[in-house]
Amino acid sequence: MIKVNPNYEKLPGSYLFAEIARRVKEYSASNPNADLIRLGIGDVTRPLAPAIVEAFEKAVREMGDAKTFRGYGPDYGYDFLVNAIIENDYQKLGVELAFDEVFVSDGAKCDVSNVQELFSDDATIAVTDPVYPVYVDSNAMAGRAGTFVTDRWDRLCYLPCNAENGFVPPVPDRPVDVIYLCYPNNPTGTTLTKDQLKAFVDYAKENGSIIIYDAAYKAFITSGAPQSIYEIEGAKEVAIECCSYSKTAGFTGTRCGYMVIPHAVKGLNGKGEPVELNQMWKRRMGSKFNGVSYPVQRAAEAIYSEEGWKQCKETIDYYMNNAKVIREGLQDAGFEVYGGVDAPYIWMKTPDNQDSWTFFDRLMTGANVVGTPGAGFGPCGEGYFRLTAFNTLEKTEEALARIRKGF
Numbered sequence: 001m002i003k004v005n006p007n008y009e010k011l012p013g014s015y016l017f018a019e020i021a022r023r024v025k026e027y028s029a030s031n032p033n034a035d036l037i038r039l040g041i042g043d044v045t046r047p048l049a050p051a052i053v054e055a056f057e058k059a060v061r062e063m064g065d066a067k068t069f070r071g072y073g074p075d076y077g078y079d080f081l082v083n084a085i086i087e088n089d090y091q092k093l094g095v096e097l098a099f100d101e102v103f104v105s106d107g108a109k110c111d112v113s114n115v116q117e118l119f120s121d122d123a124t125i126a127v128t129d130p131v132y133p134v135y136v137d138s139n140a141m142a143g144r145a146g147t148f149v150t151d152r153w154d155r156l157c158y159l160p161c162n163a164e165n166g167f168v169p170p171v172p173d174r175p176v177d178v179i180y181l182c183y184p185n186n187p188t189g190t191t192l193t194k195d196q197l198k199a200f201v202d203y204a205k206e207n208g209s210i211i212i213y214d215a216a217y218k219a220f221i222t223s224g225a226p227q228s229i230y231e232i233e234g235a236k237e238v239a240i241e242c243c244s245y246s247k248t249a250g251f252t253g254t255r256c257g258y259m260v261i262p263h264a265v266k267g268l269n270g271k272g273e274p275v276e277l278n279q280m281w282k283r284r285m286g287s288k289f290n291g292v293s294y295p296v297q298r299a300a301e302a303i304y305s306e307e308g309w310k311q312c313k314e315t316i317d318y319y320m321n322n323a324k325v326i327r328e329g330l331q332d333a334g335f336e337v338y339g340g341v342d343a344p345y346i347w348m349k350t351p352d353n354q355d356s357w358t359f360f361d362r363l364m365t366g367a368n369v370v371g372t373p374g375a376g377f378g379p380c381g382e383g384y385f386r387l388t389a390f391n392t393l394e395k396t397e398e399a400l401a402r403i404r405k406g407f
Ligand SMILES: *Cc1c(COP(=O)(O)O)cnc(C)c1O
Pocket: 106, 107, 108, 109, 110, 132, 182, 186, 214, 216, 243, 244, 245, 246, 247, 251, 252, 256, 257
């Protein structure tokens, strides 16, 4: 019989959300009248904006008419969307990109995982801790994480982020090939300043590393934090940027995002000569991808229209108002709270050094509020807890009223 990929055996399993579901189910079964409020939702809940639906519908009709029907599109994305991205997401920041440096995709989760195909099997990987689990799991599946021992992978370089260092990761203390950064951050909701990002760009240049920058939450920034790594001098030589319409415009079920790979980002080939990752990715996309569907790309284009953006911004503001309700409510109740200003995530310290699963149980049984234990995002998440701003305002206010009452 065929031998399966042995790296899958090493995966500890999707413990976090399965374990949350198990505990919620068990509690609900024995407390059928409990009205649980979920502040652990990692998905958007508000519908697509009307201007987006209109563009989406129009494009679907074009597909049903022989005169406007389209078959395979370009595998890098339609010109209308690529140009809208370059003009709106980059030129407005003073960043110039070439047309062929942008690759439209079906989302950032796939991009941050798939892009590893461009790296050698023995490439060393650094991640912040806590971290969006996708970077870790996808590298583990590719055999780059080593073995999972107790609470961590023995080949990964973890960059600890905690209240003591203000959630600013230190640059790696050894040479690594790839560094994953996500700002505004999931799960901590915090951002880095330009100077703090510059330290990573400088490190990457000195060590020949590549930064994979996940900017999925850039549309939530309210503080003036950088929206793109390319706002940092020199980043175009060392950074790949992944963006997504999932949180920006409620596209989690519609699927569209893009990845930027500047020509200047290079790695060494087998002869020790520098090669462009952009050229490699083009080759990869040509062989393995046939593009995002035409109606979805038209829907994404509509995000950049005046009406579309106004409507998307209203939804983002709605979530960010929830974030404010959570942040201020927790502060009033005496908790130590981070994030929630530039991201729909609030990261709180558990009181009295409770471990994050104990606090999960106390919050669920005492206030009937469900969140996410920090330990699920990496060893440094222990002692912290994540709440999200994706529920309704009414439910969010109710949850905070309960928390303020004490439990
Ligand atoms: C939600 C999220 C994404 C979005 O992934 P898509 O595949 O585009 O839906 C990417 N990165 C992080 C950190 C996220 O939380």
